[in-house]
Amino acid sequence: MQNGWPFRRLLSGTTLLVVAVLSAGLATAQTFDVTSFGATGDGTTNDTLAVQAAVDAADVAGGGEVFFPCGQYRLGDAGANRFYSGIQVTTGGITLVGESPGCAELLPGFTHGGVLVAVCPSFVNTPVRGQIKDCSVGLDLDGFVIRNLTLRDDAPAAHCFGYNASAAGACQSEETHGISVWRTDDVLIQANRFDSLGDESISLHSPGLIDGNAFYNTPGIPQSGGAAVMVDGENIVITNNLVTGTVADPVGLGCLQYACVNNGRAFAVETNSGLQSGNITIASNAIFDFDGGYGVLLSSSQNRIHSVGITDNLIDLGTSHGIRCAGPSSLCAEIGDVGCDPEHKCAFAWTGASGSPVAREGVSVSRNRMVGGVYGNASGGVGTVSFNENRLIGNAGRGASLSGSPLTIEANVIQGFEREAIYLLGLDLDEIGTSNVLVAENWIETRVGDTISDDAISMNSPSGIQCGLDDVVPGGVLLRSNHVLALGAMDSGMNLGRCAEYSALDNVIDYNGNSHYLATGLRNFKTASGNRVLCPRNLGMSTRHDGAIATDNVIDMCGTGLKGIEGVDNDDMTVLGNLVFDARLRAADVSGQRADCTLNASKATLTSIHVPFSCGTDGSGEGCVGDVLADGTCDDNALCNAGDADCTFLFDTDGDSLPDGAELDDGTNPLPSDTDADAVVDPDDNCPTIANVGQADWNSDGVGDACDLAAVPEPAESQLLIAGLLYLGCLGRAGIRSAA
Incomplete structure (x- = not known):
């Protein structure tokens, strides 16, 4: 029997093979x-x-x-x-x-x-x-x-x-x-x-x-x-179970x-024996109405955990507990809960700090539906972590608090958390901490009716050591093509520590009428390009980085926000090709030296007063590259107001036959005629905000497949329970129709 059962490389579909081999052995x-x-x-x-x-x-x-x-x-x-x-x-x-x-x-x-x-x-x-x-x-x-x-x-x-x-x-x-x-x-x-x-x-x-x-x-x-x-070991598969x-x-x-x-835990990967645990697959399980502390927990308390795949599971920690994965110490009092411990109610988490060279690595979490947050710190060091194509639903606490080197958080739907939807951990640790971060194509919705204002994407910032002793995140941080929709109070859409020097490309941050009075779409970026920020009450984007770049962004301040783009005491900033609607004070305000603020447009559709780009405050000409008059206001920018014929939301900046206002309402970009760069112009694109190969539309509903929010399959609860009962022989096949 030593070589007869193929457990060491179990993949999807091998269960039948195992049972067939087992049955043949039992016959004799x-x-x-x-x-x-x-x-x-x-x-x-x-x-x-x-x-x-x-x-x-x-x-x-x-x-x-x-x-x-x-x-x-x-x-x-x-x-x-x-x-x-x-x-x-x-x-x-x-x-x-x-x-x-x-x-x-x-x-x-x-x-x-x-x-x-x-x-x-x-x-x-x-x-x-x-x-x-x-x-x-x-x-x-x-x-x-x-x-x-x-x-x-x-x-x-x-x-x-x-x-x-x-x-x-x-x-x-x-x-x-x-x-x-x-x-x-x-x-x-x-x-x-x-x-x-x-x-x-x-x-x-x-x-x-x-x-x-x-x-x-x-x-x-x-x-x-x-x-x-x-x-607690190697080469283990956990599949098709109901908890x-x-x-x-x-x-x-x-x-x-x-x-x-x-x-308690539904599934736990431990290292209590003192040996490594790895090559573990947790797939296609249903953890349903489970009131324990963790859905899935990895604990490297005694040694390293490696190569763990958590895929296609339903993990639902219920409504009385399990939705407060990580949060401040005051969280329990804020939500009126008795005896709760926020870090002990996670759909998925890891703990422990033992192992060499790092405590855990090779962790992949994909295509799961989770009711409850996730938490994974960098204690003891962390290797490759990917968190992709999951649907994460919560209430109080944070959504995905994760570390990794590299760390990928991509194509997830994260909804309803009171605190940060994505919270990056380990950026403060040198050598063993978080590096090479990609946060891309996530759909984020804040909690409906939330009155506590937090950022949607943020980072842990220990005082004085935000990004380690060298103030650098190896490999950088890229936030790309994320969509943030505020359904309750929200502060910043994206706010990472000044040392992170992150790049924000092609993101959408929509305050949807739920802006905090200090709300700023992007804070502390190094590069911001192709982003759309809609209706913040304070700033569209703000940074303190020398050499920061803001290009081709569309910022609609909705007549309530103060400034579209702000640079605070930072030199050599580039503000180029941006379109700012209806800022109350400035389309841009950069206070450092040698700023290049050119080829931008400011449209004040709600007032008859021009809203300028102000870059440089010294009045000597050194403050703003395009400031010929040395008056602190950059030249070569287009300014218009409600009294100008071409300064309305009906104007078509990119010439794609869609008015600027309509594009903002529809989520497309008024600057390029092809928002998603898939070679199909916005008016003809069945999914204009996300590249959709071949304009695929499997159900012919006019909405391209890439834009369907049902990207993460959600098995019906009745189907999951029926599958479990059938497997255990508790429900005859004749009962399927009535149970469904």
Whole structure:
């Protein structure tokens, strides 16, 4: 069997191959019925030794199927130091299987916690059975399978010691665990049900596949820190699983004592064994109405985590918790929540600072739908991170708080967060921090009706060390083709520390009537080109960088904003080819020396007064390159007001037959005739703001595919639940139509 099961390079679609190979092997395997060895399955009698006898018989036979008829099998011993006193599997080629999904249950008999099914080459059973495991002895096992069984804790607080004795919602001993596997090649855990187990339902420390299982109300002890699935090793796939349910305090202590707040994880990648964990795929799972602390957590507490792919999952942490991933210490009071910890309610996060050369790298998160924020700091160093094509939905707290080197945040939809939608971490760290940042093609909506004003895209700025000791972000920061729509109060659309020297290209920042009185579309940019900023109440864009460049931007100040473009005490700034509508004070105001403010246009459509470009304040001619009169106002710019025939929103600056005002309303750019540069002019383009290859329109609705906001597929909740029930055999195919 060593070379027979292809787990080490599992890709999409290989589950069927694995099951086919497994089925072929089972056709000739000997079956050992646990009731033939004395197991009663009555839910009261302790069946541990009888079931173990069946397992040992399969061991002697060189492997086989240990069969559980429908019933309830009580496993594990009472007393301390009996953690591994459940079923012990010490030989490869063993399969544990229930008669049919849901009808054969394994229940705990522990009083101090324990593992219902443990797989390891050796256990220490003297002076008491299951005292410890000793997986350092013997050879690795060849293959283990468990399927069609239910592992359920019918009284989580009774099966551990000292619940609530020293800490609310926690035990003084270990809690009930489901399956724990060590030093075993080719593990298959498939089509099982786990319900209310106090700690980890599955702990896998070996290569394997966890496929098509359902986890309910887990972990059953709120403050155990447990997980539905915890993996600690290499070459592991977690796919097609369902995690759901809210865990109430088992003894009814209540939220005011913090016990009902669950700090568990749905899926956790750990390094507790001290070795690296990597080559792990978490794909096509549904974490639904889960009230734990994390949907997916990577913890490099003891060593490095690498090469993790998190793809095509639904991760929904519910509405009472799980939407406050990261935020200020005052956040809980602001939203009136009792006992919340903002960083413990994340759809996805990583923690820990161990490992070499960095604590985590090669993390890819793509095409997931998440209700709840994400958080990943740079502690211990960080390598390649990509966060692409996800849909992130929240309420309080921040959306995506991430670090990486390089870091890519691209083509995501981020909606409804009270704080920053994208928050860059690790820019303050030299060598091991964030570098080579690309934030591109994201659609961002702030929270509807929000009264707390924050930036949409921002960065962590520790006092005095914003970008490390050298004040430089290696590889730079590029913000490109993002669309920010304010549905509630918003300060800056994009605001990174002065040292970041970021470039902002072809972004849209639309305040939509929700501008804070100090709102500025872009702050502290080094290069701003092709951006559109709509209706800020303060500034269109502002920077302090010497040599900053602002070119070909369209800024509509809507008659309420003060200045279109501002340069603060910065020399050698270029302001070229910009179009500014209806600023109240200045179209541009640059206070440094040698500014080049030329070939711009200022249109004051709401007043009969010209709104000028003012660049340079010394009056000597050195302040503004185009200032022939040395009066501090640049020449070679077009100024007009409401009294001029060509100074209205009906004027067509780019000559594409679309008036400037109509282009601003439609989201296209009044300066070029082809906003998205795809060789199709705006009036003829079915997706004028995003390049759409071949004008593709799969549903013939007149809107190009690239402009459809349904870029991230959202499986219906009923479909996900039906798929899970079908997999577990709980719903016949005849029931699909009525359930859908």
